[in-house]
Amino acid sequence: MVKRIHVLEDDIDIRYIIEYLLKDEGYELQLSSNVEELKQKLNDSLPDLFIIDVMLPDGNGIDICRDLKEDIFTKHIPVIVMSANPKSKELSVEAYADDYISKPFDLDYVVSRIEKQLTRNKVKE
Numbered sequence: 001m002v003k004r005i006h007v008l009e010d011d012i013d014i015r016y017i018i019e020y021l022l023k024d025e026g027y028e029l030q031l032s033s034n035v036e037e038l039k040q041k042l043n044d045s046l047p048d049l050f051i052i053d054v055m056l057p058d059g060n061g062i063d064i065c066r067d068l069k070e071d072i073f074t075k076h077i078p079v080i081v082m083s084a085n086p087k088s089k090e091l092s093v094e095a096y097a098d099d100y101i102s103k104p105f106d107l108d109y110v111v112s113r114i115e116k117q118l119t120r121n122k123v124k125e
Contacts, residue, residue, distance in 0.1 A: 002026065002027065004029070004047040004048050004049075005027050005028070005030070005048065005114065006038065007022075008034075008051070008052045008061065009033065009082070010033045010055070010056050011053070012033070015033065018110070021111065022111075025114075027114075030047055034056060035058045036058060042074070046074065048078075049077060049114060049117055050080065051080045051082060052065055053083065054081060054088045054092075055085075061082075062091045062095045063095070065092060065095040065096065066095040069097075078117035078118070079098050080101055081095070081101070083100075083103060084104070088100070089102070098120075099113050099116070101113055
């Protein structure tokens, strides 16, 4: 079964790179450039994993992560937080993020972190 990943990233270039990389790896993608778009798409379907940027035009990815992890419908879904700010790593842990990726990132590293979370989540089911 194809796994669906929702990427919340406002930078069009980074979003494109992640989209290209993950489609090439066989994942189905949902893409959002802001929090409002994420909320609308979550009404349609839930992903198997979230990748969330911290700095967003209409919100903070740390807050979004916390909201997702405290919501009964999404708390089981792994969340990977991405940021260029080193302080965000500690904040993401406090927001119950399952993993953290520093920007700039290595493409192979991103894929390995995603696979680790999806495998870990599969074991829990």
